Amino acid sequence: MKKLLIFFLSIHTLCAFAQIERNNQSALTIEQIMQDPAQWIGTSPSGIEWSDNSDKIYFDWNPEKDTLASLYAYSLKGKKIEKVSPEEKRSLPGRSQNYNSTKTQKVFLRNGNIILKDLKTGTEKQLTNWLERVSSPYFVRNDQEIAFTKDNNLYTIHIASGLISQISNFVAGDERPEAGKSKQEQWLEQQQKELFVVLNEREAKNKARENRKKAEEPKEPSKIYTGKKRVSRLALSPSGDYLIYSLYQSANGAKSTSVTHHVTQSGYAEEHNARVKVGSPQGSSELGIFDIRNNQTVKVNTAQIPGLKDLPGYLSDYPDRMPKDSSEIKNRPVNITGPLWNPGEDLAVVVALSADNKDRWILLLDPATGKLELLDRQRDEAWIGGPGIGGWGFSTGDMGWMPDGKSLWFHSEESGYSHLYAVDIHSKKRTQLTSGQFEVSDAFLSKDQKHFYFTANKVHPGVSHFYRMPVGGGEPTQITSMEGGNEVTLSPDEKYLAIRHSTGNRPWELYVQENKAGASPTQLTHSTTTAFESYPWRMPEYITFTAADGATVHARLYRPASPEKQGPAVIFVHGAGYLQNAHKGWSSYFREYQFHNFLADNGYTVLDIDYRGSAGYGRDWRTGIYRHMGGLDLSDHVDGAKMLAEKYDVSPQRIGIYGGSYGGFITLMALFKQPGVFAAGAALRAVTDWAHYSHGYTSNILNTPAEDSLAYVQSSPIYFADGLKGALLMCHGMVDDNVQFQDIVRLSQRLIELGKENWELAVYPVEAHGFTEPSSWTDEYKRIFKLFEENLK
Known part of the structure; x- marks a missing residue:
């Protein structure tokens, strides 16, 4: 009977779907519009990158409807698109690219090894050849050395000599002191010293040898025991004198959920671990400093941050939980990320976010003392967020040093919209650089540091354009002109824009345009299929x-x-x-x-x-x-x-x-x-x-x-x-x-x-x-x- 009921229900559903199909008055069908988009619509270009000498635009594309997209390149000289050969693809820089201070060299990873490239000559030099992979290479010590991370420790490599030095010495677990001697052992040892001169002389010689050995050998970095915490974000100061690092502590007692998979290769139901639920204990991070010259750690005291005892406004709805006096209020926990090192001196900017999501502090950190100074505090009784600010995750990625090295630029929603601001690190004077009822995102400084480039929805909330503005503020100049969505990748020489553009009824295509207001963009790709284009899609x-x-x-x-x-x-x-x-x-x-x-x-x-x-x-x-x-x-x-x-x-x-x-x-x-x-x-x-x-x-x-x-x-x-x-x-x-x-x-x-x-x-x-x-x-x-x-x- 049960099987018969399922049969009739299935027949009923199929008949209902068939009736709906007969009622369809569209040239489209649901099967058609829900099929594999790569085969039906086409594959838009993505992953846009420029070559180092600005003569090629690389992008992922799939006009031939292959199983996977391939890497293509448009040549500005040849004015044509070609699929990139495997040999050329292998020669391209990998991720984690960083430039020296004059932008004449860059360092990157290829197959886990460090490559140094001279941008004037195009020549490359491989600095490591290891089976073990390294990460995050960048220039330090007046561009004479490159810092990188390997096995959760920081190293440097001297470019000219190739000498590799270990800077940090993080050790998992807790420090274990040597076992103490019993009173009986201590008494016998003291008796021997008192009775036999030869033992005292030998001990003195041994200590002298140890002291001489320590003086002659290079000083080993002090061990930093991390317990059960995980090391991350190792950042060496430009001078090479200080290392700032983060330690992440996983949450204790956080219960994970599980998801049951019923249709599996094995034929058995399988449980997969998944996320925790809201309100579960959360992990935390703390910042540490290693003073390399003095071979010692410096503590960052977060109690210096102002407003840690400020209570969230929603507590007024729970009067029984309101503290009776200030002595009952504890400091709110914070997570700190960074640093963003000053290019000219050993000062760093870090960002702190309260665990309750109500405050973001931008702080100046003196690595020699661990002292924090407030540069900007944004408080939101709802939660911190917005373009360039954070929200679900936060970082120092959307801020930077102004050309004078004495001011910092950053985003804030203080005006009600995400805009650019600058703050002097000495006077703490703050200047708003952009303003209006629109949002600014993806900001960065020009190569000569005379202008900002950014994306904003200034002309209409639903239209994004690319702008240039003097570094000190002023009226932004709109560079792009096509209405719709515009995602811009600026060429290294800043002469051209690679634009991924779309409209309300046309998917993304790739364009190129001179970096001038009013310049006409040229469409490079045509990605949609004939079948997709046969329907008159509504705007x-x-x-x-x-x-x-x-x-x-x-x-x-x-x-x-x-x-x-x-x-x-x-x-x-x-x-x-x-x-x-x-x-x-x-x-x-x-x-x-x-x-x-x-x-x-x-x-x-x-x-x-x-x-x-x-x-x-x-x-x-x-x-x-x-x-x-x-x-x-x-x-x-x-x-x-x-x-x-x-x-x-x-x-x-x-x-x-x-x-x-x-x-x-x-x-x-x-x-x-x-x-x-x-x-x-x-x-x-x-x-x-x-x-x-x-x-x-x-x-x-x-x-x-x-x-x-x-x-x-x-x-x-x-x-x-x-x-x-x-x-x-x-x-x-x-x-x-x-x-x-x-x-x-x-x-x-x-x-x-x-x-x-x-x-x-x-x-x-x-x-x-x-x-x-x-x-x-x-x-x-x-x-x-x-x-x-x-x-x-």
Whole structure:
């Protein structure tokens, strides 16, 4: 009977899918748009790099639809593209490239060995030939030596002589003192010294020999015992006198989750370890200094950092946990990263981030004393983040020394948008270099250090352009001109731009342009297939609407050629939360973009919103979801539905919603908390309870469950499942190690216990968070289309 029931259910599903296919009014099919994108769309160029002499652009590409992409090169002289030969590919520099102070030499790794290249002559010199691999080579000591890391220790190699010196001596484990002698042994030894002169004379000679040997032999670096901590980020000062290092301590007692794989090569179910859950104990890092001249370590005292006792604002919601007096307040733990060494003197800049994500300090470090001085503090009662600043991870990568060596440039969201600032390390005077209601990212100094180059969405939140600006600030000059997405790689001689450009309906292609404002770009690649180009892909309409709280919301709109009066509509919710999708470039959601064209062909109006929490719109938009996911981010979609009904003649009773990951979460909240607004929703790989998601992401936005339970309860769909009214489809990969399968299983049990019947769950046994199999994509989107056809038509 059970087998017969499964047979009839399968026949019913197949028939339903077949009926949906017959109803399709589009030239596209779901099978077509969900197939392998390399075969159907084509492969855009990626991994753009210039040759050292700026005469070639190297990039990964696959115009021939091979199994894997290959390396290609465009010659500026020959003006043609050719596949790079294996011999030329082997001769190219590897990763970890660094330049000397005059940019006449560079050092890099090839096959794990150190290569020195003269950029004027193009000649190379291999400095090591080891089976063991090294990492992170860079110039030190007036460019006369190269520092590198091997086996968790730092070494230098003298370029002229080839002499290799070990600088650090890190030893795993704890120092073990020599075993002490018993009182009986000490008494006998003392008696011998008192009775026999010859023993005292021999001991004196032995000590003299040891002292002479120590004086004549090179001084061995002092052992630095690391216990159970892991050494990382070894950075030698330019003078070679100081070494700054990080020690990472893994969390104790952090319980990992596991993911069960049912479809395996062995035929047995297999358990795979995965991440910990939010609120679990976290690892920590500390900074250390090794004074090489004095052969001793210097302690960095983080208690010097101002504001360590400042309490987060959310504690006001828990008055019973507020300390009664300041003596009860402990210093908040911090993690420090860096250093960024001053090129002219032994001073370094480090960055500290509080473990509660509320503070970022930029600090000047004196390696001789371990003293820290504050250069800038950015505090955010939500969490630190934004372009060039950090958020989910932080570093010194988006800051640098100004040409005078006395000031530091960096990013800050103090104005509400990520902008460039400079601070004098002596006077502590700070200067804002860029300003306006736009975001600056990917900043760096020109070769002559007279200008900044950076990317910004100055003309429109959804358009990125490349700019040049005087190093002291001023009006930026826009260099790129094509509307859409522009990813620029500047040539080493700074005469040309390699531009990866896309539009809302055309994938990324490679262009080259002179580094001049107003110069015309030349398209180099043509990557899309004839089959893909045969369909007239819509350019999305870029619209704005006003949310209930007065905020301006940016969105993409797709409309049928002849919209039905009081017709159906679908709202798409992008994932990640902090991501921008209503931009004017090619979407990373390219399958969904095609599906939206398919829906529009079938009579649906489709809206794609950059809701509260999305990237590209500044600090207040980014943190608008703090302590309440499913608050303003959900109401933006409710307001979008209202706008569709009022402005685009959409029936308020015929609106659906769907999305994956964060988009799946919003879909659940929409159907649970806004009954009647959405007739149907498809929640894909959805977070159902934020207390079961990862720490790095969730603790920024909601703090931790034990510390801020109110935020988790009001933000998690599982608490609102009783409100389900519309038709709900849930789809989830069973081996998802990001939003784990347990999440959707727990919600399913909740819906069962609540007696809800208007929901279904489709599971995908071999899929993780990002689906890879075309068959899975096809099945999922056929189910989504069927959901909308049955409930919105």
